[in-house]
Amino acid sequence: MPGSLVRVVGELDMGDISRRQAIKLGLATAMIGALPGALTGCDSTVSGTPVRSRAGEFRQPAVQSSTHGVLAVRLTAVPGEVDIGAARPATTYTYDGGLPGSTWLIRPGDIMRIELVNDLPALDHAAHATDLDRPHQWTTTNLHTHGMHVSPEGDGDDVFVTVEPGARHRYEIEVPAHHPGGLFWYHPHRHGGVTQQVRGGMAGMIVVRGAIDRVPEVRAAAELVMVIQGIELGDDFQLLAPIPDPSAAEAFFPRTQILYPINGVLNPTIHMYPGEVQRWRMLNAAEGKFLDLRLDGHDLHVLAWDGLTLAAPEPVPSVVLAGGNRMELLVRAGAPGTYQLMLSPRSSQHPDTPGLPSPVPAELVTRPIATVVVEGRGPEMALPGSLPVWDPPILPIAHRRQVAYSVQRGPGEEFLDFGVDGSSFDPAQRPYQVKLGTAEEWTVVNGVDPKYQEHAHAFHIHVNPFKVTRINGQVLEKPLWRDTFLFGGRSGDSFTFESNFVDFTGRYVDHCHVLSHEDLGMMEIVEVVQ
Numbered sequence: 001m002p003g004s005l006v007r008v009v010g011e012l013d014m015g016d017i018s019r020r021q022a023i024k025l026g027l028a029t030a031m032i033g034a035l036p037g038a039l040t041g042c043d044s045t046v047s048g049t050p051v052r053s054r055a056g057e058f059r060q061p062a063v064q065s066s067t068h069g070v071l072a073v074r075l076t077a078v079p080g081e082v083d084i085g086a087a088r089p090a091t092t093y094t095y096d097g098g099l100p101g102s103t104w105l106i107r108p109g110d111i112m113r114i115e116l117v118n119d120l121p122a123l124d125h126a127a128h129a130t131d132l133d134r135p136h137q138w139t140t141t142n143l144h145t146h147g148m149h150v151s152p153e154g155d156g157d158d159v160f161v162t163v164e165p166g167a168r169h170r171y172e173i174e175v176p177a178h179h180p181g182g183l184f185w186y187h188p189h190r191h192g193g194v195t196q197q198v199r200g201g202m203a204g205m206i207v208v209r210g211a212i213d214r215v216p217e218v219r220a221a222a223e224l225v226m227v228i229q230g231i232e233l234g235d236d237f238q239l240l241a242p243i244p245d246p247s248a249a250e251a252f253f254p255r256t257q258i259l260y261p262i263n264g265v266l267n268p269t270i271h272m273y274p275g276e277v278q279r280w281r282m283l284n285a286a287e288g289k290f291l292d293l294r295l296d297g298h299d300l301h302v303l304a305w306d307g308l309t310l311a312a313p314e315p316v317p318s319v320v321l322a323g324g325n326r327m328e329l330l331v332r333a334g335a336p337g338t339y340q341l342m343l344s345p346r347s348s349q350h351p352d353t354p355g356l357p358s359p360v361p362a363e364l365v366t367r368p369i370a371t372v373v374v375e376g377r378g379p380e381m382a383l384p385g386s387l388p389v390w391d392p393p394i395l396p397i398a399h400r401r402q403v404a405y406s407v408q409r410g411p412g413e414e415f416l417d418f419g420v421d422g423s424s425f426d427p428a429q430r431p432y433q434v435k436l437g438t439a440e441e442w443t444v445v446n447g448v449d450p451k452y453q454e455h456a457h458a459f460h461i462h463v464n465p466f467k468v469t470r471i472n473g474q475v476l477e478k479p480l481w482r483d484t485f486l487f488g489g490r491s492g493d494s495f496t497f498e499s500n501f502v503d504f505t506g507r508y509v510d511h512c513h514v515l516s517h518e519d520l521g522m523m524e525i526v527e528v529v530q
Contacts, residue, residue: 056085058268058370060225061205062102066110073104073112077141077188077202078119085266086259090231092239093120093200099264100227100285101186101204108210109177115170116143120197122165130192133417133424133521135242135252138193139165144462145206146324147184147307147483150175152463153506159189159462160427160507176503180390181210182307183281183326185227191425191523195253195515199232199287200239207281211388212309212328218384221279221330224270228321228369230286230345231259253516258289258363260343262370269371270341272333277381279303280329284321288514289363290351290456290486292344294318295372297334301383304328304390308465308481311389320346322458322486324513330383333374341370348514351456351489390481394467394498398438405457405488405512405522406447413451417521418512422447424521425511431525434501443470443496446488456488457517459495461510461526466499484513501528 064073080094095101106112120139130136142161150157155172163169184206188197205225212218232255234240240254262268272278284291294300294317301313306326319327344366350356356364408416408424417424434440449455460483468480472493487495511523 065105076117099201108179112173134244136192138196144189152508203285273376273378275380290346296339301330308390324484340368395439404447407449420524425523431527448491458513460484460513462508466497470496
């Protein structure tokens with residue numbers, strides 16, 4: 001990536017639950033720092049040793065916790081062979097040799113000190129294209145703390161950092177004291193290689209403790225972190241290399257199967273007793289698939305979206321998570337029996353069930369991704385009536401903008417690239433500028449794709465979340481706070497949001513979180529200035 005925004009980095013110098021619940025879940029305590037029991041109890045490691053999970057059992061990711069206000073982490077990007085319960089171990093890209101990466105547990109006001117080490121193999125750059133609207137340098141990496149309200153400047157959450165194979169970089173990210181408590185995550189964000197690394201499995205959860213953890217009914221519930229990934233592999237269960245210049249019969253990111261593990265295990269079993277309430281903390285860490293989820297015979301009581309707490313639990317029969325979305329929910333177990341958490345995967349070209357082709361592509365077939373066994377006895381547990389809602393006031397609107405997420409095609413509808421307002425990503429392009437301490441209203445439009453009239457996108461912007469107020473021009477009775485929003489499905493669809501640009505100056509990006517769209521050009525730079 002040419003241009004002044006790129007920083008090439010070389011070698012550098014070296015919420016608590018009850019004891020009863022901890023015993024019930026078999027939670028271990030030998031973790032890093034003083035950890036809430038709800039997030040312990042993992043049989044994975046963070047030392048680069050491949051994870052060998054016990055087949056079929058639900059397990060939580062390893063936990064790394066802040067101590068005395070500092071989270072100190074070494075995070076290594078490395079190829080690994082990981083047993084997720086498939087026909088054979090998967091050979092793929094990992095953090096620290098396992099799927100997913102460890103969960104980082106922090107609090108508002110903490111500092112995250114992360115040493116990112118790139119042990120991915122070097123590529124022969126002469127043999128691969130380096131066009132910015134094609135896959136390129138996919139073993140070069142960096143780090144993004146998705147959804148975190150933190151600075152993009154200095155050694156903060158700077159997505160223009162470049163960490164070559166064999167190099168490392170140290171991040172120091174200060175978390176504001178007023179940061180919301182909730183669910184966030186980390187993943188690579190080096191343009192050209194994001195898709196390859198995330199579809200391989202490079203992702204991990206960030207839990208920020210806050211007011212939601214002090215709600216009595218939430219605090220009483222066993223806490224299950226669920227990192228749902230879409231691991232894209234070939235016939236031999238290996239991550240296949242991208243094809244920068246594919247033929248008509250090839251794909252930019254080839255695969256013959258997609259596996260959907262939860263915390264690195266296919267279809268794990270979760271145990272509950274009738275009347276028990278559990279807190280499920282879900283992340284869609286797939287590269288681009290939309291996850292339509294439902295639990296047989298049960299409502300899902302939604303507490304928060306994208307780390308931002310609602311005013312009260314909202315019972316729904318199912319949820320749809322775009323890539324990057326996080327959801328907090330409570331599940332109250334019903335009658336004894338065995339139930340399936342069902343997944344109906346959807347793609348950007350097939351975002352809705354009625355629009356699926358026949359026969360349905362194997363990767364979009366509905367399947368169980370977890371089994372819930374309800375048995376035994378225990379005390380009846382309650383759901384909260386209200387929650388500490390996250391709903392800050394919007395500052396006066398200083399500017400209104402319309403922006404289109406567009407697809408560029410040539411003669412014969414040949415794909416050229418994705419873009420924003422008709423232009424594919426270019427780091428040398430003048431950024432869209434916003435003044436610090438103001439609010440703006442944006443309307444994001446699904447630009448016409450002449451080949452696919454249904455082509456959905458997932459809008460994501462870094463640093464500041466946004467409040468969705470209208471969909472297709474219709475005012476929402478209840479606005480939606482998000483940092484990632486699935487929209488479109490039809491050309492011309494739109495949504496409108498308001499956002500406060502506060503606390504931090506600097507350059508960051510908005511882009512489609514169907515990450516192949518981003519790597520193929522659907523991203524722009526936003527600069528917040530004094």
